[in-house]
Amino acid sequence: VIxxxxxxxxxxxxxxxxxxxxxxxxVGDVLDFDANIDND
Structure with a gap:
């Protein structure tokens, strides 16, 4: 939380x-950290 x-x-x-x-x-609502993990 910021x-x-x-x-x-x-x-x-x-x-x-x-x-x-x-x-x-x-922070999780603004930045989706899971978005770039499963991109292949």
């Missing part, structure tokens, strides 16, 4: 200020 935290840099003065959210990306 967690992407999004901040607004103009509002980012102290920690967690300007925090817009977190995007959790499942």
């Amino acid at each position: 967690a992407i935290q999004i901040f607004d840099q103009k509002k980012f003065v102290r920690k967690d200020q300007g925090f817009l959210g977190v995007i959790n990306v499942q």
